[in-house]
Amino acid sequence: MAKEYDLVILGGGTGGYVAAIRASQLGLKTAVVEKGKLGGTCLHAGCIPSKALLRSAEVYAQTKNSEAFGVIASDVRLDFAKVQARKSAIVEQLYKGVRHLMKKGKIDVYAGFGRILGPSIFSPMPGTISVEMNDGTENEMLVPKNVIIATGSRPRTLPGLEIDGEFVITSDEALQMETLPSSIIIVGGGAIGIEWASMLNDFGVEVTVLEYADRILPSEDRDVSKEVEKLLKRRGITVMTEAKVLPETLEKGSGVTIRAEHQGEQKTFTAEKMLVCIGRQANIEGIGLENTDIVIENGVIQTNEFYQTKEPHIYAIGDVIGGLQLAHVASHEGIVAVEHIVGQNPFPIDYTMVSKCVYSRPEVASVGLTEEEAKAKGYEVKVGKFPFKAIGKALVFGEAEGFVKIVADQKTNDLLGVHMVGPHVTDMISEAGLARVLDATPWEVAHAIHPHPTLSEAMAEAALAVDGNAIHF
Numbered sequence: 158m159a160k161e162y163d164l165v166i167l168g169g170g171t172g173g174y175v176a177a178i179r180a181s182q183l184g185l186k187t188a189v190v191e192k193g194k195l196g197g198t199c200l201h202a203g204c205i206p207s208k209a210l211l212r213s214a215e216v217y218a219q220t221k222n223s224e225a226f227g228v229i230a231s232d233v234r235l236d237f238a239k240v241q242a243r244k245s246a247i248v249e250q251l252y253k254g255v256r257h258l259m260k261k262g263k264i265d266v267y268a269g270f271g272r273i274l275g276p277s278i279f280s281p282m283p284g285t286i287s288v289e290m291n292d293g294t295e296n297e298m299l300v301p302k303n304v305i306i307a308t309g310s311r312p313r314t315l316p317g318l319e320i321d322g323e324f325v326i327t328s329d330e331a332l333q334m335e336t337l338p339s340s341i342i343i344v345g346g347g348a349i350g351i352e353w354a355s356m357l358n359d360f361g362v363e364v365t366v367l368e369y370a371d372r373i374l375p376s377e378d379r380d381v382s383k384e385v386e387k388l389l390k391r392r393g394i395t396v397m398t399e400a401k402v403l404p405e406t407l408e409k410g411s412g413v414t415i416r417a418e419h420q421g422e423q424k425t426f427t428a429e430k431m432l433v434c435i436g437r438q439a440n441i442e443g444i445g446l447e448n449t450d451i452v453i454e455n456g457v458i459q460t461n462e463f464y465q466t467k468e469p470h471i472y473a474i475g476d477v478i479g480g481l482q483l484a485h486v487a488s489h490e491g492i493v494a495v496e497h498i499v500g501q502n503p504f505p506i507d508y509t510m511v512s513k514c515v516y517s518r519p520e521v522a523s524v525g526l527t528e529e530e531a532k533a534k535g536y537e538v539k540v541g542k543f544p545f546k547a548i549g550k551a552l553v554f555g556e557a558e559g560f561v562k563i564v565a566d567q568k569t570n571d572l573l574g575v576h577m578v579g580p581h582v583t584d585m586i587s588e589a590g591l592a593r594v595l596d597a598t599p600w601e602v603a604h605a606i607h608p609h610p611t612l613s614e615a616m617a618e619a620a621l622a623v624d625g626n627a628i629h630f
């Protein structure tokens with residue numbers, strides 16, 4: 158029997174389940190269809206498990222180097238099974254939390270694969286959802302007034318670098334490793350590749366990063382990329398930029414060997430495993446898009462600023478629409494979509510106000526335009542930069558590398574972008590995000606008196622540095 162809903166959400170990842178909670182708050186009768194586990198990539202194969210492993214790696218590296226703090230630790234060893242168990246326990250706790258939130262919001266959850274049907278006996282419009290239930294019971298038929306597609310994405314690979322789960326892996330398999338390899342080639346120096354490079358190096362793995370662009374973290378400010386590359390190399394990580402991996406040269410035996418073209422020469426790389434981190438592709442297959450007028454371009458669903466597709470009652474959010482493929486973006490898009498469905502007047506998201514973070518050591522965080530982007534857009538820019546080595550708290554932490562860089566508009570004093578590399582900057586960037594939302598000038602940022610000693614002083618000093626007034630450098 159068909160069941161009627163105000164809203165059915167296809168996919169219960171960060172985008173989908175947050176949208177469901179907002180819909181329930183606004184009084185919509187809501188269902189979520191999830192083929193795997195509520196929480197999606199972020200909770201089970203992304204943000205949370207990767208950060209749990211990164212934290213263990215950081216503790217391990219720090220303990221090995223604790224003598225610098227006057228703490229003598231002997232026989233420091235890694236129990237990787239415990240590292241994985243800790244990660245799984247954190248994921249399980251949060252998973253329980255998400256399931257509880259669904260119950261609390263009286264949101265129906267269907268465990269199965271959902272597919273959008275065209276006009277049918279249930280509805281003259283496309284949008285009825287047929288759910289092939291995981292437990293093999295008869296398909297459920299859901300008839301919603303509105304649909305949100307939040308089916309997320311999966312790792313991309315290159316033809317010739319097929320994932321075999323043993324020698325050639327993606328972050329999905331890497332997160333499940335039972336033992337660490339002695340060496341690894343990471344193809345791709347974006348956020349995910351660099352997090353893995355940092356983590357595996359801290360765990361004692363020999364790491365080589367091969368990046369096609371002329372720098373790692375190519376979407377970050379050029380100064381940030383340069384600083385991270387320098388610091389990773391100092392830790393013994395091999396970083397090759399402008400390196401074009403040649404998939405056809407891949408050989409597998411006791412490990413992997415591959416060649417890459419670098420500055421006109423072919424170089425050979427060998428390691429126990431290869432981790433492919435070259436981006437993610439949207440999950441648009443098999444979900445019945447052909448039964449609708451929904452438009453796909455460059456492999457992602459096209460929407461307007463309120464996330465409506467060409468079918469006005471069918472919305473799409475999160476990784477499946479491309480753009481900034483981040484968890485907080487997916488969930489915020491879900492909230493905007495739901496508020497639009499109920500006729501509220503949500504603000505469209507300004508993506509230049511979204512903070513982006515990389516949880517490597519050192520961490521990287523940014524919001525707004527890079528210096529290059531600002532110049533390309535025609536701004537006359539002024540830049541303030543302040544190093545962590547002049548911040549007392551950074552020295553106390555024993556992590557005094559990196560800087561805060563602020564890009565401002567020479568004419569209007571507007572804060573165009575903030576770029577950070579250094580200790581705990583992923584927790585510091587929200588101040589810059591708020592400053593962007595409130596349209597604060599660097600002077601206003603510095604005028605908010607920052608407590609001493611804190612890492613946040615670097616933000617205030619960088620704001621002063623924009624007009625040449627930094628105090629401590």
Ligand SMILES: Cc1cc2nc3c(=O)[nH]c(=O)nc-3n(C[C@H](O)[C@H](O)[C@H](O)COP(=O)(O)OP(=O)(O)OC[C@H]3O[C@@H](n4cnc5c(N)ncnc54)[C@H](O)[C@@H]3O)c2cc1C
Pocket residue numbers: 167168169170171172173190191192193194195196197198199200202203204205207269270271272307308309310328349440443444474475476477482483484485486487516
């Ligand atoms: C290793 C890694 C680390 C990351 N770290 C971070 C980070 O630190 N911070 C950050 O912001 N982002 C991070 N991300 C990105 C983040 O995980 C994604 O941006 C986010 O999960 C996108 O949410 P989503 O809801 O769009 O999709 P997903 O989380 O992918 O959820 C989609 C859900 O839809 C389900 N589904 C798909 N098709 C169907 C169907 N037909 N029927 C039913 N269910 C279906 C899937 O099973 C899945 O649960 C990371 C990603 C990876 C891979």
